[in-house]
Amino acid sequence: MNLFLYLSVVIIWGTTWIAIYAQQAAGGSAVTVAVFWRFLLAAGVMLVALRLFKRLQSLTLRDHLFCLLQGCCVFGFNFVCFYHAAAWISSGLESVIFSMAVLYNALNSWIFFRQRPSARLFPAALLGIGGIVALFWHDLRDTQASAELLWGIGLSALGTLGFSFGNMISNRHQRVKRDVLTTNSYGMLYGALVMAALSLVQGESLQPTWNVQWLGALSYLAIFGSVIGFAAYFTLVGRIGSSQAAYCTLLFPLVALALSTRYEGYVWHASAILGLVMILLGNLVMFARWPTIRRRAIA
Template identity: 70%
Template structure:
């Protein structure tokens, strides 16, 4: 069961970055996010109600769902959607793979879980990998501020996603049902985005094109209802840290699609950077003494 959930998350979320890129256009970012999670929340409500699986929760739990909605189904996607205008969807997914490091740090902060012994070397590899990945652009004579903005927004959105993971862990430690809390959080996330759009004076009319509506439905049903349900179920079954390990394979899917659909060009530093990020994530989940043993064997060889 865990393997099936894992595969669903990797395949679906590895492709949603391209769908986010396809949403760029005349519709404002808050409105696009509103429609995505409004559709997802309605689908979830109908399904859970018809199956008798929508659980009531306390006022305090609802408040945490509001916070979860803001972090996972709201402002983090504001960051991702805006970043998609500055960097490729594949590169966004690479930065998102750093969620595994953020989850480890936040689990230590919020739940006093001892950090994995490999956290520091994994983080060092990950950060160095991100620098290497963007080195071709960072070393340009005139560094585009938009590149740094895209990197920063993607990292901020990833951290928001990690905070949402901590709230989901909190829900499940209290014995709350994942699908119900996800539904409430998506509903609140949609309301928050609607409020932002109203303050901005945005039009709520979606773009009536096959490209926009197709990507919207894919993001709402597959990217939200199915993938988020699978992911947060994994969080409850194996923990936030191991569940975030699924982000390890997102870049392989997303960068491959970005190469064909967005014209992403692979420079040598990009290959090295991606390898370092993947290695950092693998180090994070290797056995505590494995890394030291490998290094010792190399020294004595």
């Protein structure tokens, strides 16, 4: 079951980045409006399905407040960061930065749940940070594009931090025996409502963009990326822990970069290949199970 959940997340989330790019390229609605419709549709589908199958769990006021916080972290503001970053860097590169969630989760688990990270964290972090610098080195040398590039990198890193905070809240839900599908549903609903309020404050219309590309991307992001993807991921968090579940972010950047190369014209340079290898090695150092060498007793 864990393998099925793991592969589902890798395949689905490896392809959602190109859908975000496609929706942004379609133009029209503001980013906050796009995020609003994505999670409103996802929440509606999940709440109706849970109600029909009598799986919707009742929550306390405290639980709902945590769902609101989860919605802001992982179903709202983090995606505002990702959607804006897509204007400055390729979707494949966004996914690579997102793979650093494994390190964020290790640190946040230590801070919030006193789960001390292993001694591997420091070398893994050095490899990861060095890998990001190498990955973007070719673009960083171009001074004309460096400001926008740094904005794209920074927003992707900030969005990944929000995702990690959402992982910690999901950990809290499951520690107090709250159903992951129920808490996800309310989290998505509250995230959508916050995005709607933000859009209206900014003077944006909540009307969606009525073209095939925008609506097609929305449908894929809402149903596959949100309903199925987040359900699989947070179920995995409950089964194996947030740090180990985030390990799946190692593989889907490969899917996302392959799609980015095909559809966005991403060009591979030697430094980019080196950077990707360093990031993957950093995560491998952090989470791989290395065989222990047993010393033979001397007779």
